[in-house]
Amino acid sequence: MTRARGRDELVPEYRWVLPSVLLGDGREGRRVRRSLRDWIVDITMFLIACGITLLGLPEIEKQPEPVIAIEQVTGALACVAVWLRRRWPVALALVTGVLSSYLELVGGASIVALFTVAVHRPFKISGPITLLALITLVPYVALRPQEDIDPLTWGLIGAALVLTVYAWGIVIRARRQLIWSLRQRADIAAEEAKRLERERIAREMHDVLAHRISMLSLHAGALEFRPDAPAGEIAKAAGAIRTNAHLALQDLREVIGVLRHARPGADDTGDDTVPDRPQPTLADLPTLVEECRQAGMDVRLDLRADDVPEGLGRNVYRIVQEALTNARKHAGGAPVTVTVAGMRGKGLSAEVRNPLWSRRPLRLPGAGAGLIGLTERAELAGGTLEHGPTPEGEFVVRAWLPWPVETTLEDA
Incomplete structure (x- = not known):
């Protein structure tokens, strides 16, 4: 009522x-x-x-x-x-x-x-x-x-x-x-800008924290299922858990700092100002894949794109990151293939493909908004995103983003 x-x-x-x-x-x-x-x-x-x-x-x-x-x-x-x-x-x-x-x-x-x-x-x-x-x-x-x-x-x-x-x-x-x-x-324009900024921060944190928490769960699950593993492997898994927990806390600290200093009347000259970390680009995609491999995932990367603008590369990076997180949640242990290709003037495409079956599915809670957020991200960038099962028994996330001939200030 x-x-x-x-x-x-x-x-x-x-x-x-x-x-x-x-x-x-x-x-x-x-x-x-x-x-x-x-x-x-x-x-x-x-x-x-x-x-x-x-x-x-x-x-x-x-x-x-x-x-x-x-x-x-x-x-x-x-x-x-x-x-x-x-x-x-x-x-x-x-x-x-x-x-x-x-x-x-x-x-x-x-x-x-x-x-x-x-x-x-x-x-x-x-x-x-x-x-x-x-x-x-x-x-x-x-x-x-x-x-x-x-x-x-x-x-x-x-x-x-x-x-x-x-x-x-x-x-x-x-x-x-x-x-x-x-x-x-x-x-009204100021309120709309604040709303869009809050949505951007929420979307960014969903992509980052979902990846970090799934990595934590993966390493913790390995320790749970293999309590008799060699001391070296246990130490390695514990170190990975510590590293990802530290990074997750750092991401949370940055967002809290942004929200604190964005509120009305906040003092932007205080000593507790939280600096922004460099945002990932397409050049950081191999590092992301290697991080997933160290966590036990079977990931294959096929990267065929050079000199991608930072804004475009960051969107593709986030799409691939969320797709890998979903694969880790629902198809743990299954091989994942990541293909990124494109050229200036024809657009940049990203495809993440994995079998529907899973030997070690992760029981992670989620809001079910990951793919929705990816679709919104792609549409805001002027592109499209498709996802769903294929007749071959695979699940595919496929995105296409425009790559203009002339690089704009926003892309740079």
Whole structure:
């Protein structure tokens, strides 16, 4: 059963629909936490509202005394109410918009409120409020005519002012949306890069540790089945176990070091930085085969490729390494044939073949993801991988990877 997600649990792709998350303003009716930039903007908006209010003082001198008093009180309260524009932007715009249909000194606060709604609220809210502001111009022009301007021109000027303020707010909102979207895309790209890096590390460690642990099991099994072996052979097997255990621990230490220094806030300048070991290439394949032979496997290598790029050779090495590990697990004692051939421009192929029967099968636990990981590795390199039994009673792992004519920086 899935649990309903809260606002803070939404995936990044869909958070942009929330105005409070998008613009950093307070939700309707909730307390606002202003940053230094917010304080500067709010002070500027307050001063603009006060300035427009002061400019309207000469227009009310010819009004009756009660109207002047009402104008002054409502104008002052409207300017003070500008500080509530982040907490109640819609309510402030509605109240000041209705009052500005007759009162002169509320106009400054009304303009600031309209601008705030345009910036902080979507079109389905800011659009009707802007329409209300345009409608309120009709009674204002009719009740407050200007001596030197005809009513139509005065109404057009007011409409132009309202639309200009609204358009300015829409532009700022669109810019904020764009910036926020770019930041979200950058965050998503960073998370994707981290995920791919974790998968790469997991795939690399599966290939390395599966090989080391299978070698340990093979040597330990030899000691178990031959407790009366000569002291020299026992010492040799024990040395091989110690060596492979040391290498396995070293590989684990490297991965733990990579994960530790890749976490957010990690200190990359610490003394416990784990250096990366040189990655294997195709030139290390004979050493791998010789190591398997010393462990008792019957491996035959046919290598017919020269000057293979490091990236391509490393992928082929890992594929052969995992295939040998599987052969050691499921067909221990059976002869294994490894064939690697190719040339620049035609690709590089690797084939590992062994009989299905086994005289000494290893009982090693596994996740069953080795061949799946090999297929993913081959596909990521632009190649293909096939595996399965043949009519001749053999199990074959066959991979083909592209070898371009021109070597890229990634291959090198």
